[in-house]
Amino acid sequence: MSPDTETAERANPRKVREGIVTSASMDKTAVVxxxxxxxxxxxxxxxxxxxxxxxxxxxxxxxxxxRVRVQETRPLSKQKRWRLLEVLERAR
Incomplete structure (x- = not known):
């Protein structure tokens, strides 16, 4: 099995969630x-x-x-364990 297919067919894939941004006042961090x-x-x-x-x-x-889609990732700080995948809909 090559390294390319190993990551694509991961035994325990990373979680993906959709949510609403409730706070964006921190630097490089948003609360979803x-x-x-x-x-x-x-x-x-x-x-x-x-x-x-x-x-x-x-x-x-x-x-x-x-409205955003986020994906689980390695720990980036004490509480931050998710990263932004895409913005689905901008606030009006």
Whole structure:
């Protein structure tokens, strides 16, 4: 198996999430809130749960309200473990 196919067919691929930028005031860092929905085991009601991800933004071009796609990466700082893949929609 060549090194090219080894990374493409990774046994445990990196997680990719979509979310909304909630803070972009730090240097080269943005906070992305990812909201997930699931059904409650007992009551069957749909429950929303949100998670804050500290994301690396090399060019500082993200603004609050942007919809983005982020990918898991190696630890970049104490809390930062995600990097920006693409901006899906700019805030109005």
């Amino acid at each position: 809130t990812v909201t997930s929905q699931y059904r409650h085991r007992l009551y069957g009601k749909t429950v929303k749960r949100s998670t804050k991800l500290y994301t690396h933004d090399e060019t500082n071009d993200l603004n609050v309200g942007d």
